[in-house]
Amino acid sequence: MxxxxxxxxxxxxxxxxxxxxxxxxxxxxxxxxxxxxxxxxxxxxxxxxxxxxxxxxxxxxxxxxxDVMVWLESVVADVRYAGRTLVAHPGFTAVAVLSLALGLGANTAIFSLADAVILRSLPVRDPAQLMMVEPRDRDHPGPSPRADVDFTNPIWEQIRDHTHVFTGVFAYNSHTFDLSNGGLVRHTNGAIVSGAFFDVLGVRSVAGRLLATGDDVRGCGGVAVVSGGFASRELGGAAAAIGRTLTLDGHPMEIVGVSDPRFFGIEVGRKADVFIPLCTEDLLQGPGTLDQRSNWYLQIVGRAAPGLTLDAVSARLAAAGPAIMEATLPQRWSHTAKSQYLTRSFGVRPAASGFSGLRQEYDKPLWLLMAAVALVLIIACVNIANLLLARGAARQREIAIRVSLGAGRARVVRQLLTECVLLALGGAMLGVLFARWADLLIVAWISTRRQPAALDLSLDWRVLGFTVGAALVTAVLFGLVPAWRATRVDAHALLKSGGRGLAGGRRHRMSRPLVAAQLALSLALVTSAGLLLTTFRNLASVDPGFRRDGIVLVEADLSRATPDTGRLPAMARGVLDGLRAIPGVRSVGQSAFTAMSGSGWNDFVLVPGFTAHDAQDSLSYFNEVGEDYFSTMGTPLLAGRTFTPADGAGSDAVVIVTRTMARHFFGVDNPLGRTFRTPIGDTASPPYRIIGVVGDSKYRSLDEATPAIVYVPLGAKAGLPGWSTWSYEVRTDLPVTTIVPAVRDAVGRVSPAIEIDVHALSAQVDATLARPRLLATLSSFFGALALVLAVVGLYGTLAYDVTRRRNEIGIRMALGAAWKDVVRLVVGDAGRVVAAGVLIGAALSLAATRFVASLLYGIAPQDVRTLVGATGVLACTALIATMLPAWRAARTDPTEALRDE
Amino acid sequence: MARSKNDVLQGTIDLLVLRSLDVRGALHGYAITQHIQRGSADLLRVEEGSLYPALHRMEQAGWVRGRWGTTEKNRQARFYAITAAGRRQLEQEQESWGRLTDGVNRVLRFA
The missing domain is CATH 1.10.287 (Helix Hairpins)
Structure with a gap:
């Protein structure tokens, strides 16, 4: 009451x-x-x-x-007073707000990324009830560490029809659609989903209707739902989109509805704009696709009945597991593969925040960056605390007067803290602006041509709450101790003394450990940045085994150009000849895959006399290449010969292998004439005979161990379903944009229905460096920021000390100290602080670098050279920061300094 | 009403004010100081600066109720009257004051 x-x-x-x-x-x-x-x-x-x-x-x-209102009134008064004080000291205010803006901005930027990529729940109904089915081991049914959560369509149908664990369940397959109808491709991210998808998620439509189970029946022709963003971007609004027809991978489908613009599918970082029913797989990939038992591409997500835990759902799924696996056993697999298949079972993992390839890749880096920016903020805080300590000493008269006029200590502390909060909030506001800009930059960095990162980075209450919370914690962190110290004054004594440096000694004792701590933290950051920079440099200078510059990749999809698969090789040959004829083109290679494209082909290699340590050990990558492939790519031929046009057509299966393949499986550099087979079910293929050895190449990424690769000639695998996409490597001095029209014309002459995608090989290779580049750039930036802040802290402390000790220095000089002695005094002082910082920092670095170990390439986390280098950088900048105060101290005029006393 | 420990001195003023209002009916602040001063034969003098905060506090606690009225000199004054809750509080305060003085007296006798 x-x-x-x-x-x-x-x-x-x-x-x-x-x-x-x-x-x-x-x-x-x-x-x-x-x-x-x-x-x-x-x-x-x-x-x-x-x-x-x-x-x-x-x-x-x-x-x-x-009275609350009066309390508020006094707060307003405090704020106004604080505002006036801050405005009266523009230099201090600017430095403080700016360094806080950098610190808080960096934190906001990284947090909003982490929030969007890792933390935030999907914008759907009751996301906490969503669970994603994951593969588990029947005999060890613990949570699965495996990243992949893909299942076959027969397994999906079993789970849909024969388990009753979920109140609703759907299958999801991220798919990049081509909207063009022949010619240059136009990619759009989308998803192929089972009928219940929208219903289970509770997504609403803004126009038309969403997909329903009735749309997802075998033999369907397919209808499409597009996102609100796509409708307004491409189709002139949601209402106008209904009834329009989209060409999706060459198949016309009518748009029946437009989904909520905020909904982006269930894959965070990859915005799906087009949704079509799962039954269209038979249309897009060819008849029989849905019945394939070894085609793993579906994610299965269910909504659990309220109150059911993950474990309960997992247990029920596991119980249904054996029957499902038995019913979906791939018939043509080998005996061992089959029995291994039967040991698999199911469980669930939480799916409230969807799933994300981006998350898998950036989970750790983002937490690491979060830690880095937190350290930067702490260093900035310490700086401001130091500034405030100095100012507190200067403001002692003011405070003493207020105390003697009857202000309580808590009241004065509150007043001083109000100033800090004001500074922090000012920094936060500026920081949010800085963060918006930084986030756009970072998203651009982690986006690749094939996979643009689409993240919802709109300012929401979580991000703003984080920033304001961080600002307030920061304010208390840097404000409380100085305020407490500043108010610990003996007003009487102070006023009598004329306000001359009573608290100097105290501040002195306080600020040095703080500066040493700053230096230590920044050394840890600089060391980590050094390691990540070296990692990036190592990766960028890895020899991929081919020349990456001067090659334009032309990827041509021939599947829609002819229904007759028998004509595909001739057509592919036509494209090759057309590209060769373009003026300015030196040579053209042809292959099934290109390095670092994200797709590939591997198989087991059976060599008499070779015993594999494990299943992985006998795997080799494969590629199908034309006769000019190696010369165009600049991969050297080490032994034997390259392919001729006759090789693929002949009955004799010939192959070229890389040096690593030769050494690994045959133990020799030159296995010409030797043969191997690959398993086909329980039997083996006809023998492949080695006719050449070429230099090693990277296949999937720059940081992989040099892989074994087998090259087969064109035509060796042709005729397999889906084998209608070819990559052409065009060596030319012309830039990509210049050559695109000529490529389009040349390919169009073969068939206007061929779809092509043209880009530089170097860009494709660079895209694999996105993560190390981001880490190197950001950690260097934060490291440099930390270093500058710490050194500014050192400078501030030294400069203040020199001013404070002017009398002492004057006396020393009057008593015969040379300027060298004075410089030594200041530098020695700084040296002790820096030495302490370096010692602690080195220990800290060794502890911290363990966390970056898994992100490094070609360098050890405890690399001594990096640590020494970072220490050197720190020492040099510290020396520069020391020279100015030292020089000022040396120029002290003893008579003047003493007259002041 | 829960009381905090540092209210011992304030407790005395509460007791005196409540007692005055209980005996004399509604009084304005100045009359309360006069009553206490006279009633204690000038032994006690209420610190005037702390009387009004105490009155407002007691009003918020619901022990007294303030109303504006007119004095015989035709001045506007705020008259305070004790409430039922105030009477209960007064009983408690009297009892604990009795215990306190009793205790102090015993100590003084036997010390």
Whole structure:
């Protein structure tokens, strides 16, 4: 009830203040009357009445301190006072706000990325109920560490029809659609989903209807739902989109509905704009695709009944596992593969935040960067704390006056903290702007041509809450100790002394450990940055085994050019000849895959006399290449010969292998004439005979161990379903943009229905460096920021000390100290702080670099050279920061310094 | 009403004010100081600066109720009257004051 009164008071604060004034006025006049009646003059009586009553301001404060509104009023007063003080010291304010803006901005930027990529739940109904089916081991049914959560369509149908664990369940397959109808491709991210998809997620439509189970039946022709963003971007709005027809991978499909613009599918970082039913797989990939039992491409997500835990759902799925595996056993697999298949089972993992390839790749880097920016913020905080300590010393007179006028200590601390909060919030506002910009930059960095990162980075309450929270914690962090110290004054003594450096010694003791800590933290950051930079440099200078510059990749999809697969080789040959004829083209290679394209082909290699340590050990990558492939790519022929046009057509299966393949499987550099087979079910293929050995190449990424690769000639694998996409490596001095029209014409002459995608090989290779580049760039930036902040802290402390010790230095010089001695004094001082910082920092670095170990390439986390280098950088910058105060100290004029005393 | 420990001195003023209002009915602040001063034969003098905060506090606690009225000199003054809750509080305060003085007296006698 007391708080009710207070609440009531807040609603009529003015009347309360007036009440008190009137009451006191009444009291004073009554007292004055009595005094006058005792014989005093009226003036004297009024004065005496007032004197007896005491301090009215204190009274007002004491009476009203319980009043929320008055409290707020005093806060407003504090804020205004703090604002005036800050404006009166623009230099200090600018430095503080700017360094906080950098610190808070960096934190906001990384946090909003981490939030979007890792933390945030999907914008769907009750995301916490969503669970994703994952493969588990029947005999060890613990949570699966495996990243892949793909299943075959027969398994999906079994789970859909024969388990009753979920209240709703759907299958999802991320797919990049080509919207063009022949010619240059136009990619759009989308998804192929089972009928219940939208229903289970509870997504609403903004126009038309969403997909339903009725759309997803075998033999369907396919309808499409597009996202709100896509509809307004490409189709002139949601209403206009309904009824339009999209060409998706060459198949016309009618748009029946437009989904909520905020919905992006369930893969974070990859915005799906087009959704079509799962039954269209038979249309897009060829008849029979849905029945393939070894085609793993579906993610399965279900909504658990309320109250069911992950474990409960997992247990029920595991119980259904054996029957499902038995019913979906791939018939043509080998005996061992089959029995291994039967040991698999299922479980679930939480799927509230969807799934994300981006998350898998950037989970660790983002946490690492989060730690780095937190350290930067701490260093910035320490700087401002140091500044405030210095200012607190300078403001002691002001504080002493306020204390002697009756202000309580807590009240003054509150006032000083208000200043800090104001600084922090100013920094936060600026920081948010900085973060917006930085986030766009970072997203651009991690986006690759094939996989643009689409993240919802709109400012929401979580991000703003984080920033404001961080700002407030920061304010208390850097403000409380200085405020507490600043108010610990003996007002009387201080006012008498004329305000000359009473607290200097205290500040002195305080600021040095702080600066040493700053230096230590920044050394750890600089060391980590050094390791990540070296990693990037190592990766960038890896020899991929081919020349990456001067090659334009032309990827041509022939599948829609002819229904007759028998004509595909001739058509592919036609494209090759057309490209060769383009002026400015030196040579053209042809292959099934290109390095680092994200796709590939591997198989087991059976060599008599070779025993594999494990299944992985006998795997080799394969590629199908034309006769000019090696010369165009600049891969050297080490032994034997390259392919001729006759090789693929002949009955004799010939291959070329890389040097690593030769050494690994045959133990020799030159296995010409030797043969191997590959398994086909329980039997083996006809023998492949080696006719050449070429230099090693990277296949999937730059940081992989040099892989074994087998090259087969063109035509060796042709005729397999889906084998209608070819890559042409065009060696030319012309830039990509110049050559595109000529390529389009040349390919169009073969068939206008061929789809082509043209880009530089170097860009494709560079895309694999996105993550190390991001880490190297950002960690260097944060490392440099930390270093600058720490060194500014060092400079500030030294400069302040030199000013404070002017008298002492003057006396020393008057007593015969040379300027060299004075410089030595200052530098020695700095040296001790730096030495302490380096010692702690080195230990810290060794501990910290363990966390980056898994992100490094070609360098050990405890690399001594990096640590020494980082220490050197730190020492050099520290030396520069020391020279200025030292020089100023050396120039002290003893007579002037002493006259001041 | 829960009381904090540092209210011992304030507790005395509460006791005196509540007792005055209980005996004399509604009084304004100045009359309360006069009553206490006279009632204690000038032994006790209420610090005027702390009377009004105490009155407002007690009003918020619901022990007294304030109303504006007119004095015989035709001045506007705020008259305070004790409430039922205030009477209960007064009983408690009197009892604990009795215990306190009793305790102090015993100590003084036997010390």
């Amino acid at each position: 007391s708080w009710l009164h207070r609440l009531a008071n807040t609603l009529r604060p003015r009347s309360l203040a007036r009440d008190l004034d009137r009451e006191v006025a009444f009291h004073l006049s009554e007292r004055a009357d009595d005094l006058a009646a005792g014989g005093m003059s009226p003036d004297q009586a009024a004065l005496e009445a007032r004197r007896r009553f005491g301090n009215r301001t204190v009274l007002t404060e004491r009476t009203h301190d319980r």
